[in-house]
Amino acid sequence: MIQKKECVAMLLAGGEGRRLGILTKKLAKPAIPFGGKYRIIDFTLSNCTNSGFDTVGVLTQYQPLVLNAHIGIGIPWDLDRKNGGISLLSPFAEKGGGHWYKGTANAIYQNMCFVEQYSPDYLLVISGDHIYKMDYAALLSHHKERNAEATIAVIQVPWEEACRFGILSVGAEGKIIQFEEKPPKPKSNQVSMGVYMFNWPILREYLKKDERDKKSHNDFGKDVIPMMLREGRRLFAYPFQGYWKDVGTVESLWQSSMDLLAEEPELDLFDRDWRIYTVSPNHPPQYLAPTARVQRSLINEGCVIYGEVENSVLFHGVHVGPGSVIKDSVVLANVRIGKDVQVEKAIIGEETVVGDNCRIGYINGTNGQSADITLVEEHAVIPGNMIIRSISR
Amino acid sequence: MKHVMGVIDLSEKDGCPDLKELTRQRCIASIPFGGRYRVIDFVLSNMVNSGIINVGIFTLNKYRSLLDHLGSGKVWDLHRKRDGLFILPPMQHCAAEEPQGDMQYLYDHMDYLKNSSQKTVVITGGNMICNLDYREAVSFHREMKADITVLYKDMGPGQADLSHCKKITLDDDARVVAMEDAAGQLKSRKVFLDMLIVGKPLLLELISSCYGQEGSRVCNLVNHGILANLSSLKIYGFPHRGYLGAIDSLSCYYRHSMDLLKPEISRELFFKPGFIYTKSNDEPPAKYGTGALVQNSLVANGCQIEGEVRNSILFRGVRVEKGATITDSIVMQKCLIEKGASLDTVILDKEACITPGRQLKGEKENPLVVGKRAKL
Numbered sequence: 001m002i003q004k005k006e007c008v009a010m011l012l013a014g015g016e017g018r019r020l021g022i023l024t025k026k027l028a029k030p031a032i033p034f035g036g037k038y039r040i041i042d043f044t045l046s047n048c049t050n051s052g053f054d055t056v057g058v059l060t061q062y063q064p065l066v067l068n069a070h071i072g073i074g075i076p077w078d079l080d081r082k083n084g085g086i087s088l089l090s091p092f093a094e095k096g097g098g099h100w101y102k103g104t105a106n107a108i109y110q111n112m113c114f115v116e117q118y119s120p121d122y123l124l125v126i127s128g129d130h131i132y133k134m135d136y137a138a139l140l141s142h143h144k145e146r147n148a149e150a151t152i153a154v155i156q157v158p159w160e161e162a163c164r165f166g167i168l169s170v171g172a173e174g175k176i177i178q179f180e181e182k183p184p185k186p187k188s189n190q191v192s193m194g195v196y197m198f199n200w201p202i203l204r205e206y207l208k209k210d211e212r213d214k215k216s217h218n219d220f221g222k223d224v225i226p227m228m229l230r231e232g233r234r235l236f237a238y239p240f241q242g243y244w245k246d247v248g249t250v251e252s253l254w255q256s257s258m259d260l261l262a263e264e265p266e267l268d269l270f271d272r273d274w275r276i277y278t279v280s281p282n283h284p285p286q287y288l289a290p291t292a293r294v295q296r297s298l299i300n301e302g303c304v305i306y307g308e309v310e311n312s313v314l315f316h317g318v319h320v321g322p323g324s325v326i327k328d329s330v331v332l333a334n335v336r337i338g339k340d341v342q343v344e345k346a347i348i349g350e351e352t353v354v355g356d357n358c359r360i361g362y363i364n365g366t367n368g369q370s371a372d373i374t375l376v377e378e379h380a381v382i383p384g385n386m387i388i389r390s391i392s393r
Numbered sequence: 394m395k396h397v398m399g400v401i402d403l404s405e406k407d408g409c410p411d412l413k414e415l416t417r418q419r420c421i422a423s424i425p426f427g428g429r430y431r432v433i434d435f436v437l438s439n440m441v442n443s444g445i446i447n448v449g450i451f452t453l454n455k456y457r458s459l460l461d462h463l464g465s466g467k468v469w470d471l472h473r474k475r476d477g478l479f480i481l482p483p484m485q486h487c488a489a490e491e492p493q494g495d496m497q498y499l500y501d502h503m504d505y506l507k508n509s510s511q512k513t514v515v516i517t518g519g520n521m522i523c524n525l526d527y528r529e530a531v532s533f534h535r536e537m538k539a540d541i542t543v544l545y546k547d548m549g550p551g552q553a554d555l556s557h558c559k560k561i562t563l564d565d566d567a568r569v570v571a572m573e574d575a576a577g578q579l580k581s582r583k584v585f586l587d588m589l590i591v592g593k594p595l596l597l598e599l600i601s602s603c604y605g606q607e608g609s610r611v612c613n614l615v616n617h618g619i620l621a622n623l624s625s626l627k628i629y630g631f632p633h634r635g636y637l638g639a640i641d642s643l644s645c646y647y648r649h650s651m652d653l654l655k656p657e658i659s660r661e662l663f664f665k666p667g668f669i670y671t672k673s674n675d676e677p678p679a680k681y682g683t684g685a686l687v688q689n690s691l692v693a694n695g696c697q698i699e700g701e702v703r704n705s706i707l708f709r710g711v712r713v714e715k716g717a718t719i720t721d722s723i724v725m726q727k728c729l730i731e732k733g734a735s736l737d738t739v740i741l742d743k744e745a746c747i748t749p750g751r752q753l754k755g756e757k758e759n760p761l762v763v764g765k766r767a768k769l
Contacts, residue, residue: 036678037694075467076675261680269677270697280673284663285428285693285706287656295685300678301429301694304656313678 003083005055005118007140008200009048010108013041013128014061014101019249022349022377027066030128032253033332033350035260035269035276036298036313039070040247041128042077042278045086049077050274051136053124055084057114059107061091061100076277089114106218109207115200123203125196125220131256131267132244133274134195139238143197148236150203150228152176153195155240165191166221168237176235181221190237193244196220202233243267254347254373257313257330261296281316281333291322300333307337321356329361338384345371349378356384394444397531398476398511398593401436403519404453404483404495410557410641414742414764420452421640422519423459425725425743427653427662428693428706431462432640434671435524435662436517436588441469442667443527445515447476449505451498453483462672469670479505496612499596500604506593514596516614518587522638522649526666527590530631534590540626541595541619543569544588546637557641559585559615561630569628572620586633589619595626636661647740647760650706650723654689676709684715700730708743717747721757739763 017029024032030041041058048056056079060067073079074086089111091100101107108115108125115123122143124136134153143151154168167186169178179192206224210216216223229235243266247253259265269276283302288294293308302317307324315333320326323340330347337343338356346361354360354376362371372390382388403422410416415424422433433450440448448471452459465471466478484501499506506514513534515527525544534542545561560581561572573579591599596618603612619628636658638649653659663669676695681687687702695710700717710727713719717730725743730736734747738755742765747753751769755761763769 263682270680270695275675276677277675280675282668282670282673284659284669285691286679287654287659288687288690288692289656290689292688294681294687296683297681298678299681299692 002117005084005120007053007055007122007124007197008084008115008118008120009053009056009124009126009136010111010115011041011044011048011056011058011126011128012104012107012194013058013067014107015127015129016062017129017248020247020253021250022375023250023253023347024063026063026378028060028062028064029248031063031067031070032247033315034131034247034253034257036300036315037281038276038278039067040131041067041070042276043131043133044126044128045071045074045077045079046274046276047126047132047134047136049079049277051134051138053136054079054081055118055120057087057089057111058128059089059101059111061107064088064090070279072279076279078277084118087114103216103218103223104220105207105210105216105224108203109211109218112204112207120200123198123200125198127194129248130194130244130246132193132240133242133267133271134240136195136197139195139197142238143236146174146236147234148197149199149234150225151197151236151238152179152225153193153240154190154237155193155244156189157191159186159189162186162189162191166194166225167191170237174237174239176229176237179221179225179229179235181219181226190239192221193240194221195238195240196225197238250347250373250375254330254345258311258328260298260313261311283316289322292320307341315350332378346374346376348376349380351378352376352380352382354382355386358382358384359387360389362389394528394531395446396511397443397445397513397515397527397590398447398509399440399445399449400499400506400514400516401433401440401448401450401519402495402498402516403433403456403459404451404498412640412643412646414762415643415646415740416455417764418455419458420455420519423456423462424640424646425708426522426640426646426650427659428691428708429674430669430671431459432522433459433462433519434669435522436519437469438667438669439523439525439527440515440517441471441670443531445527446471446473447479447509447511449479449481449502449509450519451481451483451495451502453498456482464672468672476509481505494603494611494613494617496600496603496614496617499600499614503597503600506597509593512593513590514593515588515590516596517589520640521586521588522636522640522662523586523633524635524662524665524667524669525633530590533631534629537567537629538627539590539629540592540622541628542590542631543572543619543628544586544590544633545583545630546586546633548582548584548637550582557645558587558639561585563630567629567631569619569623569630571623572615583630584637584639585615586637587639589614590631591618635665643740643760643762644758647723647757651704651721653691653706654704659691674709682715685713705736714749723760742767745769 013030015029017024079086171177286303289306292305300316306322307320317334321339327344332350344361361374374390471478679696682699693709699715700713708726716733718735722736722739729746731749733750746768
């Protein structure tokens with residue numbers, strides 16, 4: 001018999017990340033590598049572990065291979081558990097045919113049986129697309145203290161960005177009055193982080209109702225939350241302060257990687273009380289040769305560096321040959337860079353081999369200003385003496 | 394290799410070599426090595442990479458940190474339903490008793506040997522740094538129909554400084570004709586790796602012949618199993634051609650650590666023929682600040698470096714503040730080197746803290762050792 005759990009987490013990890021171009025050709029957005037050793041989903045999974053949530057359903061859909069291999073049975077996050085633990089939930093076929101998850105709410109609806117096994121009082125719905133550190137246990141206490149039926153984590157964003165998000169109007173004591181998904185003229189800059197805490201018995205009924213509505217998009221932001229508000233349910237906002245990033249574009253992925261290099265970055269990867277867990281590649285320590293010069297960079301294990309690395313993030317097992325210079329760039333795992341190569345403001349995909357004397361990215365052009373980011377595909381073999389740079393959009 | 398089991402015997406039969414502060418609270422096998430490993434990771438990974446899935450570790454002294462490191466054996470894929478990792482502490486005899494030979498521990502754990510289904514046993518010590526595949530040695534053992542096969546390394550003229558090791562001589566058929574300890578007169582460059590392969594029935598017989606009778610003797614496997622039987626048993630030698638480091642003194646520890654700064658050696662030791670596995674600490678990538686200068690060094694994850702580091706090994710989570718310099722040194726996990734401090738030929742044990750402006754200097758043959766959690 002399965003033990004009852006007070007709260008079950010459902011992690012939506014089916015995001016396609018279309019604006020990330022070739023980076024998401026073979027993997028879902030939550031599987032995008034970030035910060036020299038992590039994948040984006042590691043942040044939410046580690047949040048679960050660090051908050052003491054031990055039952056997590058991960059809903060995958062688009063390109064699940066890399067994600068499934070990464071998550072495995074959840075060992076790095078201590079989620080290989082006797083009761084609960086991690087479960088990968090992909091869309092499946094039934095006698096009547098199979099269905100893709102139509103929207104975020106439908107994804108939970110299709111997995112109601114999974115949730116019901118644990119008879120939870122609360123359901124946490126989160127997305128694997130965002131980078132942030134949040135104590136979900138504090139969110140749950142906030143939810144309980146207010147006797148809420150649903151609580152939405154909110155964060156303040158610059159006004160000009162607000163129209164990309166779900167906007168909340170908050171009244172007295174943090175009660176949500178209005179919720180608008182991506183309005184052209186936002187009335188507030190308090191936006192939904194896509195982190196929801198629900199009373200499960202109530203949500204269950206709304207999911208069924210939403211499913212019966214043929215006009216619904218079956219989406220939390222567009223349909224379920226507005227419906228709950230219309231029917232006068234107790235919805236509260238949970239104000240969050242701190243780093244929160246949706247790395248939806250190549251530019252924002254690059255920029256948030258660069259942000260990590262600040263002397264005191266907003267997102268602290270070195271916090272021992274809130275570790276970010278991931279699969280360990282088990283490489284030896286990095287080796288910096290007598291000719292190496294590394295500054296303002298994050299370098300992961302297994303790297304071997306003979307050249308210069310400045311203001312860059314290197315994933316595990318990257319080789320940088322003598323005379324090569326890497327600047328303002330992100331180099332993914334196991335890339336081999338030959339001799340006298342110059343790389344500037346580029347993202348180089350996994351396992352790519354760059355031949356000697358190549359020039360990649362915008363080199364000494366506009367003093368690094370507003371130059372586009374050059375993306376190099378994974379598993380590419382670039383012969384020597386090539387010049388590769390992005391075409392201005 | 395499913396017929397082969399491994400035994401790592403940490404009983405340190407020649408007495409416990411003194412590695413000063415490094416062995417104050419731990420056995421040699423548990424000494425941190427190479428930026429993120431412990432000494433035992435090498436022999437243990439070798440066994441796993443050779444396809445051995447049943448490994449018994451005989452611990453004797455100071456094994457608390459070793460237990461923490463090994464855990465369930467998951468990291469080495471030895472967390473298994475059948476077989477896997479067995480950590481076997483000594484049967485408690487009287488504490489004040491005379492030192493026992495390693496045969497005593499084999500005898501104590503005879504049930505483990507008997508209960509294991511494997512027919513062949515690889516027995517090794519725990520202080521050898523090398524990367525080797527036992528499969529070749531085991532097939533040699535079978536082809537030669539050997540009773541015992543000992544592994545050795547032929548040291549080149551320049552590298553004969555394994556003064557604490559036993560030496561062997563072989564005849565033209567690779568049969569062992571003599572074996573002597575370091576004090577002996579044997580002129581041979583063939584050094585015994587403290588690793589041998591033996592059929593289980595013979596091993597059990599050798600153990601019982603030492604302990605089956607009345608009265609206890611101090612017996613050890615090399616003296617009473619090999620030396621006493623050089624003529625009656627077929628004992629062969631099998632060469633290891635790769636790198637070898639035996640950690641049995643502080644200067645050896647320092648020298649073999651520094652060898653890792655030679656890329657050709659570290660490439661072999663860490664990757665060929667197999668990977669070396671160790672417990673992961675979930676540290677973020679190492680972070681280099683503006684003004685950091687790190688050259689010819691091994692740096693593990695979780696380090697934050699703002700100062701200068703040359704010819705050194707930094708373990709996980711070390712912080713080097715601005716203006717601090719580290720040269721020819723080994724700095725273990727979570728040490729803090731504050732502003733303007735300088736280290737030259739120093740070994741810092743875990744979590745040591747060097748306060749601003751402090752200067753420490755040791756010598757190549759006698760590096761300065763700073764104990765765990767010391768604050769200087």
